[in-house]
Amino acid sequence: MSLWKYANPVKFLALSARVQPYAWAAAAIGILIGLGWGFFATPDDFRQGSTIKIIYIHVPAAWIAINAWIMMLFASLVWLVRRHHVSALAAKAAAPIGLVMTVIGLITGAVWGQPMWGTWWVWDPRLTSFLILFLFYLGYIALWEAIDDPDTAADLTSILCLVGSVFALLSRYAVLFWSQGLHQGASLSLDKEENISDVFWQPLVLSIAGFTLLFLALVLYRTGTEIALRRTRALNVRLDKNT
Amino acid sequence: MRAMLIRDLRLAFRAGGGFGLGLAFFLILVVLVPFSVGPQGELLASIAPGVLWLGALLACLLSLDRLLALDFEDGTLDVLATAPLPLEAALAMKSLAHWITTGLPLVLAAPFLGILLNLPTQGFSWLVISLLLGTPALSMIGTFGAALTVGIKRGGLLMSLLVLPLYVPTLIFGAEAARRGVVGMDVQTPLFLLAGISLGAIALLPFAAAAALRMTIR
Amino acid sequence: MELRLTNVAVARGGVPVLSGVSFTLAAGKALILRGPNGSGKTTLLRTIAGLQPPLSGQIDGAEDAVAYAGHADGLKAMLSVAENLKFWAAIYGRRDIGPALDAYALAPLAERLTGTLSAGQKRRAGLARLMVTGRPIWILDEPTVSLDVDAVEMFAKAVQTHLAAGGMALLATHIDLGLAQAQVLDVTPLRAAPSDMHGASDEAFL
Numbered sequence: 306m307s308l309w310k311y312a313n314p315v316k317f318l319a320l321s322a323r324v325q326p327y328a329w330a331a332a333a334i335g336i337l338i339g340l341g342w343g344f345f346a347t348p349d350d351f352r353q354g355s356t357i358k359i360i361y362i363h364v365p366a367a368w369i370a371i372n373a374w375i376m377m378l379f380a381s382l383v384w385l386v387r388r389h390h391v392s393a394l395a396a397k398a399a400a401p402i403g404l405v406m407t408v409i410g411l412i413t414g415a416v417w418g419q420p421m422w423g424t425w426w427v428w429d430p431r432l433t434s435f436l437i438l439f440l441f442y443l444g445y446i447a448l449w450e451a452i453d454d455p456d457t458a459a460d461l462t463s464i465l466c467l468v469g470s471v472f473a474l475l476s477r478y479a480v481l482f483w484s485q486g487l488h489q490g491a492s493l494s495l496d497k498e499e500n501i502s503d504v505f506w507q508p509l510v511l512s513i514a515g516f517t518l519l520f521l522a523l524v525l526y527r528t529g530t531e532i533a534l535r536r537t538r539a540l541n542v543r544l545d546k547n548t
Numbered sequence: 549m550r551a552m553l554i555r556d557l558r559l560a561f562r563a564g565g566g567f568g569l570g571l572a573f574f575l576i577l578v579v580l581v582p583f584s585v586g587p588q589g590e591l592l593a594s595i596a597p598g599v600l601w602l603g604a605l606l607a608c609l610l611s612l613d614r615l616l617a618l619d620f621e622d623g624t625l626d627v628l629a630t631a632p633l634p635l636e637a638a639l640a641m642k643s644l645a646h647w648i649t650t651g652l653p654l655v656l657a658a659p660f661l662g663i664l665l666n667l668p669t670q671g672f673s674w675l676v677i678s679l680l681l682g683t684p685a686l687s688m689i690g691t692f693g694a695a696l697t698v699g700i701k702r703g704g705l706l707m708s709l710l711v712l713p714l715y716v717p718t719l720i721f722g723a724e725a726a727r728r729g730v731v732g733m734d735v736q737t738p739l740f741l742l743a744g745i746s747l748g749a750i751a752l753l754p755f756a757a758a759a760a761l762r763m764t765i766r
Numbered sequence: 767m768e769l770r771l772t773n774v775a776v777a778r779g780g781v782p783v784l785s786g787v788s789f790t791l792a793a794g795k796a797l798i799l800r801g802p803n804g805s806g807k808t809t810l811l812r813t814i815a816g817l818q819p820p821l822s823g824q825i826d827g828a829e830d831a832v833a834y835a836g837h838a839d840g841l842k843a844m845l846s847v848a849e850n851l852k853f854w855a856a857i858y859g860r861r862d863i864g865p866a867l868d869a870y871a872l873a874p875l876a877e878r879l880t881g882t883l884s885a886g887q888k889r890r891a892g893l894a895r896l897m898v899t900g901r902p903i904w905i906l907d908e909p910t911v912s913l914d915v916d917a918v919e920m921f922a923k924a925v926q927t928h929l930a931a932g933g934m935a936l937l938a939t940h941i942d943l944g945l946a947q948a949q950v951l952d953v954t955p956l957r958a959a960p961s962d963m964h965g966a967s968d969e970a971f972l
Contacts, residue, residue, distance in 0.1 A: 314970050390970055440713040447709055451700045456780055456967050460763040461696050465710065468692065468756050472714045475745065479717040482738075483724060532971065539968040542781050551856030555845070562844040623838025627895075630815050630834045631857045766818040 312389035314532045321525045328522035335515025343508035356420050361509060363413040365516035366406045370438060373403030373520065377445075378470050381463035391528065393459035394535065396466065397449055398527035402520060404442040411435055430480045437476045441469050455535060549637050556645030570607040570650045571657055577603040578661040589666045596665035597675060597726035603661070604654045604679055605686060605715055611650050612690040612711065613697075613704035615642060616761070620698045629765055635758040640750070643691035651683030667730065674729020678742060682722035685746040688753045689714045695757035699764040718745055767827065768792045769814075769903055769934060774823030775958065776806060776813045780967035782821055782958035783809055789951060793902070796925065796935040796945050801953035807938040808907055810953065812836070814936065815905050821966070833858075833901035835909060839892030843881030847872055847891050850880055855898040866897035869924045870917070885912040893921055897928075904928060904935045910943075918943070 311317045343361035380396035383389055414432055415425045426432070448465055452458035560567040581599050582592060619625050628638050658679055659672050667675065693711035697703035725738035768790055775785035783806035791797050799807045813820050815834040841850045851863040867873045870890040880888060889912050896904050904925070910918050922943040925935050929947050937943075966972075 390968075437713055437716055440709075444706075444710040444713060447706055448696065451697070451703065451706050454779055457699070457763055457766070461760055464756055464760050464763075465696060468753070469714070472717065475717040476713075476720075479720040479741075482741075483720045535968060536971040539971045542779075542968075543972075551853050555842070555849075555853045558849070559842055559844055621838070622842070623836050623840040624842075626812075626817060626836055626838070627834060627840040627854070628857070629817055630832055631899075632830065632859060633857050 309387070309389070312387070312391050314391055314536070317391045318529055318532060321529055325522055325525050328518055328525065332515050332518035332522050335511055335518055337515075339508050339510075339512030339515050343505075343512060347504050347508060354420075356417055357505070359413050359417045360505070361512045363410060363417060364509060365513045366409040366413065367435065368513055369516050369520050370403055370407040370410050370435065372517075373399050373406060374438065374441070374466075374470070374473070376524075377403070377466055381466040384459055385463050385467075390459075390535065391532070393463065394531040395524060395528045396462070397459075398531050399520075399524050400442060400446050400449070402523050402527070404439070404446065406516075406520075407435055407439045407442060411439065428484055430477075430484055433480045433484070434477050437480070438473060441473055445469065455538070549633065549641050552633065552638050552641040553645050556642055557648060560645065560649040567649050568653075570611050571653045573610050574603050574607040574654055574657060575661065577606065578664055581665065593666045593668055593730075596662060596667040597671060597730055598723045599665060600658050600661060600667070600675060601679070601682075601719060601723040601726060604651075604658065604683065605719055607654055608650055608683065608686040608690060609708060609711060609715075611646065612694050613707055615646055615691060616694045616698040617703075620764075625698075625761065625765060629762065635761060636754040639691055639695065639757045639761070640688075640754040643687045643754075646691065647684050647687040651679075651687050655679040655683060670732060671726065671730035674735055675726045678722045678725040678729070678735075678739060681739060681743045681746055682718050685718045685742075685749045686715065688746075688749040689718070692753045692757040692760070695760040695764070698761065718742065721745065767831075767902060767932070767934075769827045769831075769936070770825075771814070772824040772826075774810075774813070774825060775821040776809045776818075777821045777966060778806065778809045782966050784953055784956045785821075785958040787823070787953070787956055789949075791903075791934050791936065793932045793934060794929050794947060796929055796937065796948040798943075798945075798948050798950045799936070799938040799953055800940070800950055805953050805957060807953060808836075811905050811907050811936065811938060828903065831901055832903045832905055833896045833899040834905045835892060835896055836907045837911075839888060840895065841880045841888065841891055844879060846877050846879055847883070848876040850891065851894060851898050854895050858899040858901070860898060860900050863894075863898050866894040869897060869927070870894045870920050886914055886917055889913055890917055890920070893924070897924065902933045904933065904937075906935065906937045906939070908938055910939055910941045 311320055340361050344358055347358070349355045349357065377396040377399050380392045380399070384393040384396065411432070414435070418427065418432075419425050445462055445465060448462050449458055452461060578599065581595075585591060585595070616625065619628075629635055631638075655676060658675055659667075662672055662675060690711055693707045693714070696710060697707040700706060721738045721742040725735050725742060728735045728738065770790045772788055774787040775782055776787070777783060787810060789797060799810065801807055809818075811834070812818055814825060814828050815832050816828060817834070840854070841847075845853070848863065848867070851866060852861075855861055855863055867876055870893060872887075872891060872894055875883065875887060875891075880891060883891065889909075893906075893909060896906075909921060913921060918941065922945065925937075925943065925945060929935060929945075935948075937948075
């Protein structure tokens with residue numbers, strides 16, 4: 306029946322091996338075309354000049370940074386409720402990717418902000434929220450690393466992820482309250498269509514899709530690695546026991 | 549539950565319990581601030597609410613790694629986990645004891661340290677009220693952090709890394725309320741939000757902390 | 767009132783250590799677990815005490831009936847013996863600590879800080895803790911460590927009294943306490959076979 310059968314590591318690996326080549330290829334196509342189109346085939350913005358082009362990296366990275374955490378939240382819930390190992394390991398595998406994407410988002414933001422606002426860093430709500438998100442990722446990864454027993458580590462990081470999500474959301478609103486900032490509104494949103502004109506919008510969507518597929522491929526790949534590590538560990542424990 | 553609270557208070561007040569350590573840290577931190585930013589009264593007055601809030605927060609953090617670690621080492625937590633008192637209640641009481649021995653003294657000391665930082669008179673009452681509403685959240689969130697890291701050797705630093713980001717909303721609303729009190733703006737909104745965070749933390753985090761603790765003991 | 771284990775398997779760190787543990791402990795009886803170090807006695811006792819779930823099998827009659835004493839005593843160095851015992855009594859909803867003090871000859875030490883006691887005296891205070899819980903099933907992990915001959919006798923007598931009053935005791939110990947009501951269970955043959963992975967938390971990876 307259902308999706309849950311892929312919670313078995315072996316079945317998951319088999320599926321992952323089948324899906325991964327397509328995911329890598331599609332990610333490469335999406336990112337190459339999206340970035341190439343964005344960088345070379347779109348006009349400069351009338352106010353921001355060519356610096357606008359950094360959104361083709363900045364926005365997708367930020368998008369992954371947030372959604373990686375949301376994916377980890379769901380994976381943590383699945384682990385706590387149904388205790389499927391693949392789920393816990395997928396959350397573990399996604400965290401460093403989310404961290405890197407957060408850093409990319411922050412750096413590209415700074416590079417973009419320098420010519421726009423005349424400064425590398427401003428304590429604008431959106432930037433600040435990402436900085437806080439960065440700290441949450443750090444804490445989550447550090448907790449995984451600190452605990453020896455893998456099941457206990459999965460349990461405790463899941464609880465941290467749940468509680469952390471609530472506080473991350475609280476922080477988001479607290480930061481909004483704390484400062485009304487310089488950052489322009491959302492680049493993409495469904496209800497405000499003409500936020501950003503079509504010329505920029507199409508390559509951006511392609512780039513976001515490419516980054517998302519890249520994230521998927523990376524998570525599949527890294528989860529596979531984590532499963533292999535767990536398997537090695539399980540076999541080693543059995544070996545020690547028999548001698 | 550009362551026995552739990554009384555025991556923790558008694559332990560804190562006896563020598564070696566670390567009572568007063570947070571307070572001394574708070575004092576030293578505030579004394580160091582003028583050395584680092586200069587003695588100009590105006591500058592100190594404008595940063596005073598924030599500095600006092602940050603100092604209180606760090607002083608709170610200081611005593612957290614002893615909150616559960618000692619009980620973990622001497623087997624108390626094992627026995628508590630099999631006792632009729634729910635672990636959630638025991639942790640809520642431990643966090644209340646932490647607040648009484650750490651948070652409350654900080655609240656009471658804050659006005660005196662405010663004088664050192666040239667805090668304007670109209671700010672004192674709001675500073676105390678905001679700390680009074682916010683420090684329970686600091687203790688409760690800290691208890692949760694301590695429960696997550698109690699089984700880890702030298703988990704103190706890791707606990708700071710986990711707890712400090714969770715302190716962000718409390719710090720923002722608390723310091724904002726104190727700052728607005730000083731400049732005479734409307735303080736109601738941040739105070740309500742601060743109280744909301746404290747109440748939410750007290751209502752929910754004992755369960756998360758107890759769940760984490762059971763997983764560690766297992 | 768009895769404690770019944772049916773085909774229980776327990777794991778340490780996710781790896782099965784014992785399987786097929788079955789026994790019944792009736793009121794007034796004691797069971798002594800034997801087995802070499804690392805054979806899983808502590809894990810079994812912790813599982814029965816409810817500190818960790820069994821891998822499989824059924825444990826009946828243990829819930830809210832168990833007083834557990836592990837390797838550590840759960841006593842605070844900066845509290846007196848009486849304060850420690852009163853605290854644990856209150857946690858279990860009781861008050862009277864007199865009989866516990868008497869059984870282990872702790873009355874002269876009652877006002878001393880626990881931190882100033884010798885290891886054996888501390889252990890006696892830790893064992894006295896079981897008496898103030900009022901729980902029928904005592905679970906004791908190596909209770910006689912650092913006790914001298916007299917103290918072991920006190921302990922044996924306390925267990926006798928507890929059993930005579932309809933209590934139960936489950937001990938992991940190598941010392942002969944002279945308990946007539948005690949059966950002995952050697953856990954060595956119950957060691958989980960390497961092939962017996964069923965229910966292990968990392969089973970899915972094998």
